[in-house]
Amino acid sequence: xxxxxxxxxxxxxxxxxxxxxxxxxxxxxxxxxxxxxxxxxxxxxxxxxxxxxxxxxxxxxxxxxxxxxxxxxxxxxxxxxxxxxxxxxxxxxxxxxxxxxxxxxxxxxxxxxxxxxxxxxxxxxxxxxxxxxxxxxxxxxxxxxxxxxxxxxxxxxxxxxxxxxxxxxxxxxxxxxxxxxxxxxxxxxxxxxxxxxxxxxxxxxxxxxxxxxxxxxxxxxxxxxxxxxxxxxxxxxxxxxxxxxxxxxxxxxxxxxxxxxxxxxxxxxxxxxxxxxxxxxxxxxxxxxxxxxxxxxxx
Amino acid sequence: xxxxxxxxxxxxxxxxxxxxxxxxxxxxxxxxxxxxxxxxxxxxxxxxxxxxxxxxxxxxxxxxxxxxxxxxxxxxxxxxxxxxxxxxxxxxxxxxxxxxxxxxxxxxxxxxxxxxxxxxxxxxxxxxxxxxxxxxxxxxxxxxxxxxxxxxxxxxxxxxxxxxxxxxxxxxxxxxxxxxxxxxxxxxxxxxxxxxxxxxxxxxxxxxxxxxxxxxxxxxxxxxxxxxxxxxxxxxxxxxxxxxxxxxxxxxxxxxxxxxxxxxxxxxxxxxxxxxxxxxxxxxxxxxxxxxxxxxxxxxxxxxxxxxxxxxx
Amino acid sequence: xxxxxxxxxxxxxxxxxxxxxxxxxxxxxxxxxxxxxxxxxxxxxxxxxxxxxxxxxxxxxxxxxxxxxxxxxxxxxxxxxxxxxxxxxxxxxxxxxxxxxxxxxxxxxxxxxxxxxxxxxxxxxxxxxxxxxxxxxxxxxxxxxxxxxxxxxxxxxxxxxxxxxxxxxxxxxxxxxxxxxxxxxxxxxxxxxxxxxxxxxxxxxxxxxxxxxxxxxxxxxxxxxxxxxxxxxxxxxxxxxxxxxxxxxxxxxxxxxxxxxxxxxxxxxxxxxxxxxxxxxxxxxxxxxxxxxxxxxxxxxxxxxxxxxxxxxxxxxxxxxxxxxxx
Numbered sequence: 001x002x003x004x005x006x007x008x009x010x011x012x013x014x015x016x017x018x019x020x021x022x023x024x025x026x027x028x029x030x031x032x033x034x035x036x037x038x039x040x041x042x043x044x045x046x047x048x049x050x051x052x053x054x055x056x057x058x059x060x061x062x063x064x065x066x067x068x069x070x071x072x073x074x075x076x077x078x079x080x081x082x083x084x085x086x087x088x089x090x091x092x093x094x095x096x097x098x099x100x101x102x103x104x105x106x107x108x109x110x111x112x113x114x115x116x117x118x119x120x121x122x123x124x125x126x127x128x129x130x131x132x133x134x135x136x137x138x139x140x141x142x143x144x145x146x147x148x149x150x151x152x153x154x155x156x157x158x159x160x161x162x163x164x165x166x167x168x169x170x171x172x173x174x175x176x177x178x179x180x181x182x183x184x185x186x187x188x189x190x191x192x193x194x195x196x197x198x199x200x201x202x203x204x205x206x207x208x209x210x211x212x213x214x215x216x217x218x219x220x221x222x223x224x225x226x227x228x229x230x231x232x233x234x235x236x237x238x239x240x241x242x243x244x245x246x247x248x249x250x251x252x253x254x255x256x257x258x259x260x261x262x263x264x265x266x267x268x269x270x271x272x273x274x275x276x277x278x279x280x281x282x283x284x285x286x287x288x289x290x291x292x293x294x295x296x297x298x299x
Numbered sequence: 300x301x302x303x304x305x306x307x308x309x310x311x312x313x314x315x316x317x318x319x320x321x322x323x324x325x326x327x328x329x330x331x332x333x334x335x336x337x338x339x340x341x342x343x344x345x346x347x348x349x350x351x352x353x354x355x356x357x358x359x360x361x362x363x364x365x366x367x368x369x370x371x372x373x374x375x376x377x378x379x380x381x382x383x384x385x386x387x388x389x390x391x392x393x394x395x396x397x398x399x400x401x402x403x404x405x406x407x408x409x410x411x412x413x414x415x416x417x418x419x420x421x422x423x424x425x426x427x428x429x430x431x432x433x434x435x436x437x438x439x440x441x442x443x444x445x446x447x448x449x450x451x452x453x454x455x456x457x458x459x460x461x462x463x464x465x466x467x468x469x470x471x472x473x474x475x476x477x478x479x480x481x482x483x484x485x486x487x488x489x490x491x492x493x494x495x496x497x498x499x500x501x502x503x504x505x506x507x508x509x510x511x512x513x514x515x516x517x518x519x520x521x522x523x524x525x526x527x528x529x530x531x532x533x534x535x536x537x538x539x540x541x542x543x544x545x546x547x548x549x550x551x552x553x554x555x556x557x558x559x560x561x562x563x564x565x566x567x568x569x570x571x572x573x574x575x576x577x578x579x580x581x582x583x584x585x586x587x588x589x590x591x592x593x594x595x596x597x598x599x600x601x602x603x604x605x606x607x608x609x610x611x612x
Numbered sequence: 613x614x615x616x617x618x619x620x621x622x623x624x625x626x627x628x629x630x631x632x633x634x635x636x637x638x639x640x641x642x643x644x645x646x647x648x649x650x651x652x653x654x655x656x657x658x659x660x661x662x663x664x665x666x667x668x669x670x671x672x673x674x675x676x677x678x679x680x681x682x683x684x685x686x687x688x689x690x691x692x693x694x695x696x697x698x699x700x701x702x703x704x705x706x707x708x709x710x711x712x713x714x715x716x717x718x719x720x721x722x723x724x725x726x727x728x729x730x731x732x733x734x735x736x737x738x739x740x741x742x743x744x745x746x747x748x749x750x751x752x753x754x755x756x757x758x759x760x761x762x763x764x765x766x767x768x769x770x771x772x773x774x775x776x777x778x779x780x781x782x783x784x785x786x787x788x789x790x791x792x793x794x795x796x797x798x799x800x801x802x803x804x805x806x807x808x809x810x811x812x813x814x815x816x817x818x819x820x821x822x823x824x825x826x827x828x829x830x831x832x833x834x835x836x837x838x839x840x841x842x843x844x845x846x847x848x849x850x851x852x853x854x855x856x857x858x859x860x861x862x863x864x865x866x867x868x869x870x871x872x873x874x875x876x877x878x879x880x881x882x883x884x885x886x887x888x889x890x891x892x893x894x895x896x897x898x899x900x901x902x903x904x905x906x907x908x909x910x911x912x913x914x915x916x917x918x919x920x921x922x923x924x925x926x927x928x929x930x931x932x933x934x935x936x937x938x939x
Binding site for chain 2: 667669697698699700701702705706708710713714715716717718719720727728731732763765776779780782
């Protein structure tokens with residue numbers, strides 16, 4: 001009874017088959033906006049010292065809580081520091097956290113998830129049990145507790161957020177591997193006598209990569225939100241080093257005088273998360289339309 | 300059905316044991332000496348030794364775990380170093396305002412998220428769909444604490460509709476509800492965005508299934524197809540995600556409580572973290588995780604009433 | 613006598629990159645009350661699309677761009693969505709191919725039948741349930757009063773197809789379209805379901821369209837047959853006529869490709885070489901020409917589309933005169 005759908009799919013497919021993959025990406029507006037946005041953020045973070053009109057920590061005590069002007073694009077905070085410059089430099093912390101958290105939680109989660117999904121038997125059951133239990137802990141709370149115990153340097157924040165969000169990546173990874181395990185080439189690899197480790201590293205992980213790339217972009221967004229939350233609570237990277245989260249927190253005390261401080265910092269975070277999500281949605285649509293549900297559960 | 304309930308309860312017991320175990324080892328895995336941390340750098344050796352003995356830190360780890368487990372089963376999760384009160388009692392005392400916030404937030408999320416997701420799915424590709432999805436993208440992208448600040452600026456300062464403080468000491472149900480409204484809305488909207496996205500994709504999947512085409516071929520009205528026949532199928536993955544988002548929104552609740560200066564679990568845990576009251580932090584983390592597990596068990600039982608295939612096995 | 617259900621020049625298409633891609637083209641068929649018309653063809657030949665378009669069930673972005681679908685003289689394609697809905701299920705029923713996915717897994721079968729009844733009739737819950745039990749009995753499900761409260765997963769494939777049939781005949785439709793109703797079933801169950809459909813047709817005097825790719829089923833169940841290839845009807849006639857003297861090379865090839873139990877041992881089957889063209893890449897001339905054993909330049913097989921010619925027994929082939937002589 002699915003014949004109708006097959007006919008239509010076949011017709012649509014024939015019309016699209018010869019299009020280049022690159023053009024498929026180019027036609028996805030979300031993907032293009034996301035990619036351009038990330039590129040822009042990277043440039044801002046790297047070129048921050050040259051782009052920023054002022055030093056992010058230099059105080060101008062004659063001009064505290066100044067409104068927006070040509071000197072101070074977004075005004076100044078209660079110490080007379082240039083808000084625009086603080087936001088431009090704040091991009092560095094957010095992107096560093098996003099990048100390294102993804103690097104750590106993705107490598108750890110991928111390996112744990114792949115092993116759990118592929119191994120079967122008691123090893124799978126044990127790993128799944130541990131993942132399930134860890135998933136019961138609210139990730140943000142876990143990150144909070146870990147940071148509280150390890151201090152609020154940048155590397156301990158990255159580690160805490162990465163540990164807190166790894167179980168989620170591992171869970172997604174396992175569900176992806178479960179769909180790969182029954183495929184014939186895995187059976188074939190086993191038949192020709194490859195060791196389980198070789199199969200996991202050479203066949204399972206590469207085949208699971210498309211969904212993992214999508215997971216990476218979404219986790220980067222989550223990590224950036226988590227870091228901002230920690231900063232906002234005063235448990236993140238400490239002032240005077242600017243982060244978007246601590247700019248919002250400091251701005252909150254002056255919210256009625258200069259609401260622009262908190263508002264613009266929030267928009268920076270939202271912009272980053274939006275472009276990452278758009279990029280993730282775009283990658284998901286182009287790489288692997290099948291996995292909509294898997295990543296849907298990520299946040 | 301009885302078998303399913305028994306299995307759910309069994310899983311609940313195992314999960315609770317797992318949580319206690321994980322919480323224990325996680326706190327022990329953190330480097331540093333809790334006793335030194337609590338007493339500060341100028342503590343005398345005797346005082347340190349006394350505190351270690353009191354906390355049981357001088358025992359081997361496996362014995363500590365045994366003692367911890369035994370006490371946990373009896374409801375003893377240690378004592379707050381700051382107040383000297385039992386940690387569990389302190390934590391449980393701050394549960395009601397948090398529970399009110401979480402339940403109200405979840406209710407708002409479901410009430411807004413599910414219908415919006417359904418409408419977006421039914422009108423796939425239309426302006427309504429694009430609008431809902433953009434709104435949802437915004438909802439999951441803006442930091443919840445920032446949304447809280449904006450809500451205070453708009454609804455409290457500019458419009459004067461709701462108080463900026465998320466709680467009041469004045470008695471009265473309506474008074475409390477008035478203060479709860481804004482924080483619950485802020486907490487709920489981010490989850491609503493997420494539920495809307497998921498409902499939409501679950502609904503789209505169900506609407507493409509054969510049994511829906513059969514219903515259409517039999518002349519069942521579209522309204523019945525969407526809101527009855529397809530919805531019940533789509534609710535299964537949505538329920539699963541409500542369990543996941545509950546844990547997530549408990550994390551967000553900490554931030555919302557901070558923005559609205561609202562008492563609750565979040566602020567208690569935050570204060571404990573700042574005061575280095577690690578027994579209290581541990582108890583708080585445990586209680587929150589247990590809440591998540593309890594909710595998921597309740598959802599498992601709910602699935603069975605929706606999905607008959609689960610009841611049989 | 614006018615036909616119970618008739619398609620005239622039905623053409624359905626999906627938008628393509630340049631021009632619309634026609635899924636089915638100029639399909640004309642009819643079926644009388646009490647009669648079974650078999651529609652035969654390979655998968656992708658447009659059998660299902662033809663009837664889903666006629667019922668307004670073609671998934672987006674598919675669309676009917678020309679033709680009529682007359683149900684007892686009323687053109688379904690001119691009806692508004694609500695009027696069409698009232699026709700579907702009530703006046704024209706459909707049984708689909710896959711009984712395993714055709715029932716909603718989270719509702720009791722009785723509730724699903726009741727849903728169909730209450731979509732068309734102002735019945736109380738209890739009355740709809742009582743009707744559901746009667747219908748289950750009619751499709752020969754044992755112990756219907758108890759089974760009415762079971763869920764789909766508690767039924768076998770053949771039993772599920774009976775439940776779907778009960779839904780399709782619930783409102784006493786004049787026309788029943790059965791889309792490969794037995795393809796997904798075990799061989800032993802297939803005959804039972806087909807016999808049930810035949811009995812129901814005779815009892816209610818329904819017109820039946822049986823979509824199938826099984827020529828054995830056609831011979832046993834149908835009165836007339838229409839052969840479809842690449843979205844068009846290429847041959848139509850009574851089963852006796854078409855089986856005795858097929859006129860279209862595709863029909864001839866179809867007969868040659870099925871095993872014959874009476875053929876002498878060692879006889880080779882002759883599968884049709886190649887595969888049918890995708891809707892977007894159909895050739896300008898006869899769509900079957902690239903695979904046809906009789907195609908010739910002289911007859912214009914590759915240049916122009918052959919019209920369906922003949923009264924009663926008709927075929928769409930430039931070479932049918934020559935073939936008849938050869939045969």
